[in-house]
Amino acid sequence: xxxxxxxxxxxxxxxxxxxxxNTKGNPSAAExxxxxxxxxxxxxxxxxDYDLCCLQEASFNYDLDQLPAKLNLRPTDHxxxxxxxxxxxxxIIDQKRWKILQAQGYxxxxxxxxxxxxxxxxxxxxxxxxxxxxxxxxxxxNIFNLWSRVGPRVEHWACNKLxxxxxxxxxxxxxxxxDLLHENWLLSCSQVHNTCCNxxxxxxxxxxxxxxCDYIAHCANLHCExxxxxxxxxxxSDHQPIVSKxxxx
Numbered sequence: 218x219x220x221x222x223x224x225x226x227x228x229x230x231x232x233x234x235x236x237x238x239n240t241k242g243n244p245s246a247a248e249x250x251x252x253x254x255x256x257x258x259x260x261x262x263x264x265x266d267y268d269l270c271c272l273q274e275a276s277f278n279y280d281l282d283q284l285p286a287k288l289n290l291r292p293t294d295h296x297x298x299x300x301x302x303x304x305x306x307x308x309i310i311d312q313k314r315w316k317i318l319q320a321q322g323y324x325x326x327x328x329x330x331x332x333x334x335x336x337x338x339x340x341x342x343x344x345x346x347x348x349x350x351x352x353x354x355x356x357x358x359n360i361f362n363l364w365s366r367v368g369p370r371v372e373h374w375a376c377n378k379l380x381x382x383x384x385x386x387x388x389x390x391x392x393x394x395x396d397l398l399h400e401n402w403l404l405s406c407s408q409v410h411n412t413c414c415n416x417x418x419x420x421x422x423x424x425x426x427x428x429x430c431d432y433i434a435h436c437a438n439l440h441c442e443x444x445x446x447x448x449x450x451x452x453x454s455d456h457q458p459i460v461s462k463x464x465x466x
Contacts, residue, residue: 221464222442223268223314223338227385227431228458229351229413230259232274232303242455249452258453267460268311271332271349271385275307306330308349314339325366326358335379343380343465350386360388381465382436387413387456389430412446412457433461440464 233239233246234255240246249255256277263270306322319335332349352360413430435441444461 222462223464224266225383225385225433225461225463226263226267226270226458227273227349227387227433228259228263228270229273229387229431229454229456230275230277231255231454231456232276234452234454235259235274235276236303238303254451255453258449258451262447262449262453262458263309268314269347269383269385270309271347272307272309273349273351273387274304276303276305304328304330304351306332306349306351308332308334308347310334310336315345318344325363326353329353329358329363331363338465341465344378346379346382348382348384348386350384350388352387352389354389360390381439383433383439383463384435385433387430388432390432412459413455431456431459433459435461435463438466440466 231243231246233243234250237247237250237253237255239248246255260277310317315336316339317334318337320333322330322332324330329351331351334347334349336345336347337343338345350360350363352358352363356362411430431446433444440463442462442464444459446457446459448457
């Protein structure tokens with residue numbers, strides 16, 4: 218079967234927006250998202266054609282039955298919950314295209330979960346590692362320290378004939394550094410896209426220029442055909458989703 222590529226989404230959907238909760242970081246979330254407005258806008262946007270979807274702060278998982286467009290799309294059974302409560306991590310896959318061989322999730326600090334999925338592409342039997350990340354802002358929990366913990370796991374996968382790797386999520390870094398992940402062998406599809414936090418979002422920083430924050434990185438044996446950052450038409454999150462089309466080399 219020929220490889221027609223596959224679509225990957227990463228989206229921090231903002232737990233304050235999903236639960237209509239005001240915080241210091243998002244002081245108007247309850248008002249902007251009243252009556253589930255933001256949650257419904259996010260779910261409506263997710264009701265589209267894709268293969269892999271990495272969500273951070275997914276506090277709406279009880280509403281996923283509202284995604285009827287592709288009935289084969291299902292959340293994994295390995296939702297990673299956070300000690301802080303409202304910041305679970307969720308990955309949705311097209312189960313007609315992908316089979317889960319292994320799934321592991323843990324939290325390297327409160328509110329900063331990570332999910333590692335080991336998948337097989339039913340079209341060509343290639344094995345894909347998919348890592349959903351939500352790094353912190355501080356030095357202890359930033360993406361560099363996160364990767365120092367995840368790297369050995371990836372090396373274990375590679376020893377088991379891993380054919381490709383994607384690391385998608387909220388990196389909480391503004392400048393892409395090609396040395397960021399594992400000795401240059403991860404490339405970024407999305408280094409030029411500003412996804413947080415401009416006037417289309419609900420965040421406190423809406424008066425500031427938007428900045429890069431969310432990335433879809435991949436290893437060299439995957440080719441990135443295109444990527445874009447999507448702007449929802451109504452209030453939804455303090456991030457914008459990022460979408461990449463990848464293809465096996």
